[in-house]
Amino acid sequence: MAQNATAPNSPIAPLPYVSSRDSRLVAPATGGPLLEVRDLRTWFPIRRGVFSSTVGHVKAVDGVSFNIQPGKTLGMVGESGCGKTTVGRTILRLIPKHAGEVYYKGQDFFAYHGEELRNLRRQMQIVFQDPVSSLNPRMTVGNIIGEPIEVHGIARGAEKREMVAGLLKRVGLDPTYAARYPHEFSGGQRQRVGIARALALSPDFIVCDEPVSALDVSIQSQILNLLDDLQRERNIAYLFIAHNLAVVEHFSDEVAVMYLGRIVEQAPARELYANPKHPYTIALLSAVPEPNPRPKKHRIVLKGEVPSPSNPPTGCAFHPRCPLTRQLAAGASANETVQITSGGEPVRVMGRCVHEAPTLVPKKGEPGHVAACWFTE
Amino acid sequence: MQQPLLELKNLNVGFDTERGLIRPVRDVSLSIYPGQTVALVGESGCGKSVTALSILRLIPQPPGRILGGEVLLEGRDLLKLSEKQMRGVRGKDIAMIFQEPMTSLNPVYTIGDQIVEAITLHQGVSTREAYQIAEESLRDVGISDPHRRIHEYPHQMSGGMRQRVMIAMALSCKPKLLIADEPTTALDVTIQAQILELLRKLQQERGMSILLITHDLGVVAENADVVGVMYASRVVEFATVEDLFDRPQHPYTEGLFRSIPKLGAHHERLETIPGMVPNPMRFPAGCKFHPRCPRTRGCANAIKSGRAEAAIPKGSNVPPDVVQAVDAEGESFPALRKCIEVEPTLREVHGSHWAACHVTENFDKAPGTVPQLEHRREVVPVTIEGDALPDVPVTNAAAMGLKA
Ligand SMILES: Nc1ncnc2c1ncn2[C@@H]1O[C@H](COP(=O)(O)OP(=O)(O)OP(=O)(O)O)[C@@H](O)[C@H]1O
Ligand SMILES: Nc1ncnc2c1ncn2[C@@H]1O[C@H](COP(=O)(O)OP(=O)(O)OP(=O)(O)O)[C@@H](O)[C@H]1O
Ligand code: SF4
Ligand code: SF4
Ligand SMILES: [Mg+2]
Ligand SMILES: [Mg+2]
Numbered sequence: 001m002a003q004n005a006t007a008p009n010s011p012i013a014p015l016p017y018v019s020s021r022d023s024r025l026v027a028p029a030t031g032g033p034l035l036e037v038r039d040l041r042t043w044f045p046i047r048r049g050v051f052s053s054t055v056g057h058v059k060a061v062d063g064v065s066f067n068i069q070p071g072k073t074l075g076m077v078g079e080s081g082c083g084k085t086t087v088g089r090t091i092l093r094l095i096p097k098h099a100g101e102v103y104y105k106g107q108d109f110f111a112y113h114g115e116e117l118r119n120l121r122r123q124m125q126i127v128f129q130d131p132v133s134s135l136n137p138r139m140t141v142g143n144i145i146g147e148p149i150e151v152h153g154i155a156r157g158a159e160k161r162e163m164v165a166g167l168l169k170r171v172g173l174d175p176t177y178a179a180r181y182p183h184e185f186s187g188g189q190r191q192r193v194g195i196a197r198a199l200a201l202s203p204d205f206i207v208c209d210e211p212v213s214a215l216d217v218s219i220q221s222q223i224l225n226l227l228d229d230l231q232r233e234r235n236i237a238y239l240f241i242a243h244n245l246a247v248v249e250h251f252s253d254e255v256a257v258m259y260l261g262r263i264v265e266q267a268p269a270r271e272l273y274a275n276p277k278h279p280y281t282i283a284l285l286s287a288v289p290e291p292n293p294r295p296k297k298h299r300i301v302l303k304g305e306v307p308s309p310s311n312p313p314t315g316c317a318f319h320p321r322c323p324l325t326r327q328l329a330a331g332a333s334a335n336e337t338v339q340i341t342s343g344g345e346p347v348r349v350m351g352r353c354v355h356e357a358p359t360l361v362p363k364k365g366e367p368g369h370v371a372a373c374w375f376t377e
Numbered sequence: 378m379q380q381p382l383l384e385l386k387n388l389n390v391g392f393d394t395e396r397g398l399i400r401p402v403r404d405v406s407l408s409i410y411p412g413q414t415v416a417l418v419g420e421s422g423c424g425k426s427v428t429a430l431s432i433l434r435l436i437p438q439p440p441g442r443i444l445g446g447e448v449l450l451e452g453r454d455l456l457k458l459s460e461k462q463m464r465g466v467r468g469k470d471i472a473m474i475f476q477e478p479m480t481s482l483n484p485v486y487t488i489g490d491q492i493v494e495a496i497t498l499h500q501g502v503s504t505r506e507a508y509q510i511a512e513e514s515l516r517d518v519g520i521s522d523p524h525r526r527i528h529e530y531p532h533q534m535s536g537g538m539r540q541r542v543m544i545a546m547a548l549s550c551k552p553k554l555l556i557a558d559e560p561t562t563a564l565d566v567t568i569q570a571q572i573l574e575l576l577r578k579l580q581q582e583r584g585m586s587i588l589l590i591t592h593d594l595g596v597v598a599e600n601a602d603v604v605g606v607m608y609a610s611r612v613v614e615f616a617t618v619e620d621l622f623d624r625p626q627h628p629y630t631e632g633l634f635r636s637i638p639k640l641g642a643h644h645e646r647l648e649t650i651p652g653m654v655p656n657p658m659r660f661p662a663g664c665k666f667h668p669r670c671p672r673t674r675g676c677a678n679a680i681k682s683g684r685a686e687a688a689i690p691k692g693s694n695v696p697p698d699v700v701q702a703v704d705a706e707g708e709s710f711p712a713l714r715k716c717i718e719v720e721p722t723l724r725e726v727h728g729s730h731w732a733a734c735h736v737t738e739n740f741d742k743a744p745g746t747v748p749q750l751e752h753r754r755e756v757v758p759v760t761i762e763g764d765a766l767p768d769v770p771v772t773n774a775a776a777m778g779l780k781a
Binding site: 044046077078079080081082085129130172173174176177179180184185186187188189192210213214215216217218219220221222224225228243244245246247249250273274283284285287288289290291292293294295299301302305306307308310311 | 392394396418419420421422426476477516519520521522525533534535536537538540541559562563564565566567568569570592593594595596597598599600618619622623632633634636637638639640641646647648649650653654656658754755
């Protein structure tokens, strides 16, 4: 008696659930990654005119690959609009892919359908970036969190209510809040309801899309400590998307930096922060605001316009804004450089950056440190 | 001395719920001067957004109700205006960037239509001109390809883009006061820096004031002139940004600062303030922070071991009475009697530094006025002005992997 969560009173539309308690379809793989993403591409059509004909594509995700080990966290950072949310949603099949593969415990996730897919999805949850649009406004918070518990036959009645109360408490909310509706909560409280819901089914993989950005630092720490404890207790793996670089560093084992639909650098968390290679990563780290009213840090300021994923720059997508290529061009011979227009101004950059796209290659530093830049060692 | 642009005097707001009246804003007083940025920080659910919405009279009524107080914009009490007069204030004198952009962008209209509507409503320009202004303001907030983007619907944009659309919309009408509720949480740090820089520039050009609500204490430290800290529906501390970070007075503020995860310090465990935010249905008696407060505990323990002198600051006039209090988990612990019986009000404890804690030096004699601080920050962070690249790549050559 599988129920489909697209029923009108479901807490979130796109995530169907299963009924039976422990119908884990896929045996835990031994040693292999929990999740393997290969050359994933998600393109959105751009439609124009009376017939809505497709005139191009927004290549929101354009060739992303990574692995996540069981019980580990991959942090994901990058410019707003670079495709982080789209990666998370495509992996969970909440939006269709254009190309690429996702393996879950070694099995092709895109090959599952119907009941099997629903079973699998119970193990993969998401905490949405925008809690307003992901919580059904007509359900009490208790029902939002409790429904999947009941639908999956984990508990009902008093036992279910107790579980809900326990989950609310764990995310730092008063259990009596179960009777309230989402609009009666503050932004950060709603975000925590989303977290409690994702935890309800004891998943082994959670996409956390900006899970703590709406929270004050004390509750943020409580939630991060909680996610950390659960990871230890239940071996949960996280794809952790966030803009707060200090939080990402703290929380992640590995960090991937995205720029315009691609990963441009990836490394163990500490290594990335201590030894960033890609100029975009360096700029990003330099822009982190310090909790100090007399900031001293030197800032790298990116010039030029933010590029559009429907019309990405040639070669290295970062070249119109890259401070390194400008710097190098200033000291290079004329035949190595070209003039481009960036932010309405003529700028000299290295020809290679404009003509050839760099790929992710190992860089000097700890093993596992890769970056896509022609000119960093 | 200049007059404040906005003053809140003992603002009180309630919500009638099925379970009774809750009071998300209690006796909130603060002031904002022209061209000043006042940041409001505090625990999730402590009443920051409701305070902001009440200034614009945008809390849903019912269940919301302004229970009392004044909201003075250039001396005029907005709470006394008719709804029609209030419409003239919204968007034009005071614009707001909402915490969750999806709640305030209409999903069935393109973002262009929504910005243009706001512009034509307040500026009396033609639709064509308004489209031009709209495109420019989208470019200002770093949206690429505004000519195409302007025809898109909100769901086609990323979270951060929607937030920037909201910012563009709010700024296009040149308000005197911008209320920005978490304006940059969905943005990466480089675009965040760009937006904050844009706000600073507009602030200088137009003398715009900003009420900045944010959880990011880095953003606060680098952008605010003055900071208010809220806890359990009240302002518990109000000070210049330098003073607040140099010597926080309220134990809640101290706890917040300790909880900040620091870049480069790969902690195993993050510090937190133990316990839970109190439910406004069941606020504890006395100081609302007492069930979680390390200071009252520390003092009580010191008194019990005969070190009352050392524990209680001069002039705070807290009697050395210890009682058993109950924390959020129901555990009992020793606390000062005054803390659990009397709720402290906001008082000026040092020159230009307001706090609401009994166990603060001179608290007993400190005046309890509406906090006014015509302060401008000393250090303005690195600006993004200037067209040539600064000498940054050279100084960062090593970091960039360049051989010297
Ligand atoms: N349904 C859609 N239709 C068309 N374009 C879309 C759609 N959803 C996302 N996009 C586009 O895809 C790109 C990536 O969006 P995404 O939401 O993944 O970014 P993000 O990295 O999560 O950004 P943020 O940090 O701002 O949340 C953006 O250019 C966005 O406008
Ligand atoms: N419509 C409503 N009905 C009942 N209670 C409400 C309503 N809106 C807000 N509240 C309550 O009022 C209190 C203050 O909410 P507010 O949104 O101001 O918090 P906040 O400080 O902005 O928090 P956050 O940092 O999480 O955004 C919260 O306890 C919230 O649950
Ligand atoms: S490849 Fe060139 S443009 Fe791209 S990041 Fe490296 S130096 Fe900059
Ligand atoms: S008044 Fe007492 S309980 Fe409240 S913050 Fe001060 S010491 Fe703590
Ligand atoms: Mg996103
Ligand atoms: Mg809020």
